[in-house]
Amino acid sequence: MTPHIHAKPGAFADVCLMPGDPLRAKYIAETFLEGAELVNDVRNMFGYTGTYKGRRVSVMGSGMGIPSASIYYKELITEYGVSKLIRIGSCGAISSDVKLRDVVIGMGASTDSKVNRIRFNDHDFAAIADYELLENAVKSARDKKMPVKVGNIYSADLFYSPETNMFDIMEKHGILGVEMEAAGLYGVCAEYGAKGLAICTVSDHIRKGEALSPEDRQTSFNEMIVLALDSVLMG
Ligand SMILES: O=P(O)(O)O[C@H]1O[C@H](CO)[C@@H](O)[C@H]1O
């Protein structure tokens, strides 16, 4: 047990899907997993383990932002033997090339957070996805004929950032989506020897002021969830 996860040893599978929202973890467990059991509810950060098409899989919320998420990523890896962590999140788009409902896979994650500098002696750390998880997610998308955008995402510390000129800079540098955890996930995985990948559905367009309706959110999140779960079956 850890201060944040009261689960028995072996309660988690080797792979854990990680949405920010613990209620999305509950929804995924109840909708997509067979025999799902609640394995953590400390702080209502629900974690479940069940099977997907016969493959043991866990799903747990991470909370919002790198500080919260990093606690769960680290404890799952070092205390519960989770070796593959797949974030399934939402993100905001900036460029007109990226639209609502698009699925974005973070090959790398830029950030304004200092966490990777803290762990990397204040040097630049290239926060990148695990190649095998990335390749399997892309294969899973291709099998479904589901278009995905693969590239650089941006993990912001502030949801309400005063640095609004950053959106122009991000667009110029090809950032596909803004979210709040991926760079932390990639840093934690590098530090503790696990594999990480962040997949996000575009839930809103920051420049156009558009946002998915709750119904559209659910449908498009379902597509991302199945994409992630099927990618787990590939390796
Ligand atoms: O939908 P989730 O996974 O929580 O992801 C995004 O949504 C939250 C902000 O609303 C942040 O956690 C951000 O990364």
Ligand SMILES: O=c1cc[nH]c(=O)[nH]1
């Ligand atoms: O972190 C996030 C998530 C969705 N949309 C945003 O603008 N930011």
